[in-house]
Amino acid sequence: METEWNSFALEVTYTVLGWVAFVVWSCSFYPQFILNFLRKSVVGLNFNYLLLNNTKHTLYLIYNVSLYFSPAIRFQYHKKYGFDQMIPVAANDVAFSTHAVLLTAVLLFQVAIYERGNQSISKITMGIVITVWTTVAVCSFIAFQSNSWLWLISIFNTMQVIIAALKYIPQVIMNFMRKSTDGFSIGNVLLDFGGGMANYAQMATQSIDQNSWVNFSGNIGKVLLSLVCMFFDLLFMCQHYVLYPSNKAASASVTEPLIKSPNQPVAASVPVAENV
Template identity: 70%
Template sequence: MASWNSIPLEITYETFGWIAFFSWSISFYPQVILNFRRKSVVGLNFDFVVLNLTKHSSYLIYNASLYFSSAIQHQYFEKYGHGEMIPVAANDVAFSIHAVLLTAITLFQIVIYDRGNQKVSKISIATVCVVWLVAAVCFFIALPSHSWLWLISIFNSIQVFMTVIKYIPQVIMNFMRKSTDGFSIGNILLDFLGGVTNYAQMAVQSIDQNSWVNFYGNIGKTLLSLVSIFFDVVFMCQHYILYPEKKVVPSKLNKEGTEPLIRFSEERAAPENVLVHGGVYKE
């Protein structure tokens, strides 16, 4: 495998990688904490969580296989050249493991907390079933010839596909409700930072190696960053511009500095014999 040509670029690569790891990893916690505090998952789209679990599971299979398997690494070098670097870093594997765990916890919260009338759609269930069926068929196709690089590329393609479609149900739900209440914006802000630094990490590696194989050799990681950034921008526009959180305006106080027991609209006069503040009847 190729070595780094510049120590500063190698340090920058590692720095961007771990910033992406921590940003993406921490991004799961605001939603988990919000669900815990509310004891409710109303406002969080269940399809998003179900599709997300499949997405991160397939991404974990790809990252762990390419990072740890010498046989798959050999097949990668045979295809892209022995002078190239493996496009998966330790932070990618660590993130995938953490993502699967936290997404599973979020799914468990959906089971135990108040769900209102929300439920997982049949379309999402069918999509997940078809995806894993395809993965199983591809496994048996790859088994005789040991085409493991091809097989994990299928899992990489699955995670790209799931990344593209997983955000759509939540975007539509926010649009229909005209609100982002129940969906943590902290998750989106951290996800955006992770996407930017993840893409920057790949760019640094390409600059050092003077080669762009890193981008199309791991097209899944490239598209993961770009798609995540796109939808994060959409969510931020929904939260801050289209459907901003409504602020509670404090009610006006009376002369004594306390809120009246009974308030009347400006259009209507107070009826006779009504008890007002202070316990005095007004004729």
């Protein structure tokens, strides 16, 4: 029997915050998707970031689906953290993870069909991804022998947090090297930050109602994910609005007035840099 909520108001708040996080985080994928579509280009978007992001969300999806739907894993969770504790995964977590895997796959498809310049996926990133899935295979074999399914998905949850931190670094470095955020959607960043705040607030609401912070340790991956996202989002905001606000590649030009005096020579167009 699952633990009941003590406060109906907090239960409603928990549900609302969860679906707000789902909507905002899910919408955060679309500015980049639309930007790529309009430009017919993915130049400026780091492919290492995309591949790591898809890997991270796949691991998070496995964790959320397993803990939300599997009676055996839920029993193992209660056995470890207490039968009076709530499962720290909600329906919105499952919905978000499913959507995130699909959208990151679509973004990778855009990389395959749009202009990408000389960009490519680095050997380091490929090594990380191969290491991750090798670890998944080895740990799955170990878990199968001992039925340690909660241990297994907890490893997946830990790995997705590590990848969440790693995935932002290539884009941060690319922005720094180019001294520009052109091609990387700031709308994605702003929505991602809002989703992280709502996600963290949802966890806090459950803890307040239950007068226990066990759900934070029980799903430490969800907590750290919110904090990691918000940290890097603030860094991206700093790059976009403070460090490199006017470094978009020049694409506009200023021409002479159409009406000239009879003796005034016609001047050539003078290109100027366009502000972001």
